[in-house]
Amino acid sequence: RKPVTLLKLREMHASGEKIAMLTGYDATFGKVLDDCGVDCILVGDSLGMVLQGHTSTLPVTLEHMAYHVQCVARANRTAWLIGDLPYGSYHEDVQQAYRSSCALMQAGAQMVKLEGGGWTAPVVEFLVARGIPVCAHVGLTPQSVHALGGYRVQGRDDAGASRLRQECKDLQNAGATLCVFEMVPAALATELTAELKHMATIGIGAGRNCAGQVLVLHDMLGITPFKLPRFVRNFMDGAPSVQEAIRRYVAAVKDGSFPDDAVHAY
Ligand code: KIV
Ligand code: NA
Numbered sequence: 001r002k003p004v005t006l007l008k009l010r011e012m013h014a015s016g017e018k019i020a021m022l023t024g025y026d027a028t029f030g031k032v033l034d035d036c037g038v039d040c041i042l043v044g045d046s047l048g049m050v051l052q053g054h055t056s057t058l059p060v061t062l063e064h065m066a067y068h069v070q071c072v073a074r075a076n077r078t079a080w081l082i083g084d085l086p087y088g089s090y091h092e093d094v095q096q097a098y099r100s101s102c103a104l105m106q107a108g109a110q111m112v113k114l115e116g117g118g119w120t121a122p123v124v125e126f127l128v129a130r131g132i133p134v135c136a137h138v139g140l141t142p143q144s145v146h147a148l149g150g151y152r153v154q155g156r157d158d159a160g161a162s163r164l165r166q167e168c169k170d171l172q173n174a175g176a177t178l179c180v181f182e183m184v185p186a187a188l189a190t191e192l193t194a195e196l197k198h199m200a201t202i203g204i205g206a207g208r209n210c211a212g213q214v215l216v217l218h219d220m221l222g223i224t225p226f227k228l229p230r231f232v233r234n235f236m237d238g239a240p241s242v243q244e245a246i247r248r249y250v251a252a253v254k255d256g257s258f259p260d261d262a263v264h265a266y
Contacts (some may be wrong), residue, residue: 004080006111006133006177012039012211019212020253021082021119021202021219022246025051028219030072033079040080040178042113042135042214043069045087045143051219056141060086062100067106067243071107080177082135083109087143090114091204094126101132101239113180115141117167121174128175136245139169139206151229152206153183153266161188168192172199180214181206183231186265205231207265209219215251218251231264240248 002008012019021040024033025047033041047068063083069083079113083104090097101112111133114120124134139154148154155164164184172180179199181189186207193201193210203210215232218224221242222234235252239245252258260263 001037003078006080007009009177009200010040013017016086018253018256019200019202020250021214021250023213023214023217024072025068025155025217026071027075030075030079033246034076036243037250038079038246039212039246039250040082040132040214041072041076042082043072043084043109044113044214044216045084048086049130050113050216050224055199056145062086062103062204064101065089065255068103069107069109080111082111083107085112085114090123091119092124097123098127098130098132101127105132111135111177113178115143115161118170120238120263121170124133124171124174124176134174134176135178135180135202136171137180137182138184139173139181142182148164151183153185155184155188156266161185164188165195168199170195174205179201179214180204181210183229183266186261205259205264205266207261208256208259213259215249220246231259231266233258233264244266 016223019039022038023044024041045057045060048054051146089100113135115137155161180202182204184206189206190209200211202212202214205216219232220235222236235245235249
């Protein structure tokens with residue numbers, strides 16, 4: 001297939017074709033994910049948990065992230081490659097955010113992802129103006145786990161919902177192309193996805209009506225040794241190979257059969 005570009009992602013969003021994203025952290029899986037038709041590979045700071053064995057993403061550094069982006073970039077040919085800005089690497093000011101983004105772009109990322117609502121809009125605008133595509137991340141933002149009081153659903157009450165709506169408007173206006181919705185009630189994610197014409201929502205525990213979906217690779221392969229959140233499906237169930245499990249994930253996202261809101265949503 002032809003390389004996935006920012007233009008292609010915008011076209012998919014406009015035409016209603018679902019965007020299938022998975023995390024990936026190394027060259028072997030980078031190649032497998034690309035070969036199996038994943039649209040976007042996210043080198044997520046979830047590597048702090050699934051690769052490094054920490055209980056949160058807070059210990060992950062920019063050097064760790066750049067190293068894993070390099071590993072995936074060497075093997076990936078056509079998937080859109082997103083590098084996750086880790087804890088503390090974009091919070092000081094826009095200059096720090098730009099420097100950190102440069103490190104990931106030079107490592108081979110085509111887009112950076114950062115967590116947070118309204119306060120990140122000026123950061124997004126600064127990066128986009130300088131030619132760096134951005135994926136935002138709202139709802140449950142794991143780098144703020146201690147402030148949020150745990151890994152819990154966000155935007156459940158009216159105040160939370162209207163805060164999330166405003167954050168999304170600000171991030172879209174700032175020029176974010178994608179926005180991860182993590183643990184957002186399906187009904188709210190459905191409304192916001194319909195409202196946001198220029199920013200594609202990528203759900204993880206946010207219901208089936210998002211513009212795309214993402215899961216942590218090790219979770220959807222059923223090899224994560226912890227209790228999994230309800231929004232995960234084990235695609236190795238009944239699959240003859242890892243490659244087939246990943247192909248089935250892509251197919252299920254594209255045809256809307258994953259996630260199933262009766263099982264995987266809030
Ligand atoms: O780090 C990560 O893997 C993520 C996804 C779960 C969206 O941020
Ligand atoms: Na992340």
